[in-house]
């Protein structure tokens with residue numbers, strides 16, 4: 001089985017490397033070529049164009065940053081669907097909108113190509129350790145066909161229903177990640193301004209009802225280390241919150257803190273923290289203090 005993986009970023013590189021380790025024949029493609037070099041060093045195949053890969057691969061996987069990238073890679077004139085073939089299976093791990101999932105599914109179906117939306121959670125650590133949560137929307141029989149590939153990448157693998165359903169659950173997850181990130185950032189600043197020792201506060205809150213995986217992740221790996229190199233970039237969380245807002249508005253769902261949270265992440269992104277990890281929201285909240 002030939003597998004192509006498009007988008008070798010923080011998530012895609014470790015995911016595709018795990019497939020190589022599991023002895024699959026994996027072809028990698030990335031916009032910046034340094035990432036392809038890292039993939040080649042891990043035993044992956046590189047040097048093919050997107051149309052070439054779409055012609056030869058049995059399974060095409062993507063893990064791309066923004067909806068516009070996903071739309072171009074799948075539906076562009078040099079893209080996957082234009083060059084793909086009947087019986088092929090497309091799996092998109094990116095976080096986009098359910099509407100875009102449906103659009104790709106519809107175009108793919110015209111050529112007898114199957115599509116699954118398969119957003120992931122667990123961060124780059126989960127991608128490296130092969131312990132991601134994967135939420136998969138699409139036909140159940142197609143899901144079962146590629147299940148062995150999912151097993152290499154994740155530990156909690158769910159078939160969630162029709163195409164788009166994996167994305168809906170992922171966007172709900174991202175909404176909570178945004179809210180928890182904001183809560184953790186503001187909590188940390190309250191403690192700091194009131195003269196409470198950071199590690200002491202973390203230990204107590206981490207053993208109390210304020211505990212969350214996000215609070216633990218942000219504090220332990222970023223705030224306590226005073227380093228904010230992106231595992232998951234703040235600008236990508238802003239993108240996800242924008243997608244949640246749009247889904248809510250299109251479906252008459254009133255999210256009382258949806259708009260303010262999205263606007264805060266937009267401001268943080270625009271004030272030079274966009275490429276940093278999402279935990280850098282704490283730096284932005286700090287800047288808002290007198």
Ligand code: NAD
Pocket residue numbers: 006007008009010011012029030031032035063064065066069072073093094095096120121122123124231232233236
């Ligand atoms: P990233 O920016 O680190 O990686 C994306 C990669 O795609 C980059 O290497 C970029 O060069 C490449 N790329 C962009 N456009 C391309 C194109 N047209 N052709 C080929 N390559 C292209 O992003 P990431 O953190 O790996 O996230 C990827 C997706 O996964 C996003 O949708 C994100 O929301 C989602 N996600 C990320 C995390 C995380 O913790 N990082 C967790 C879950 C889901």
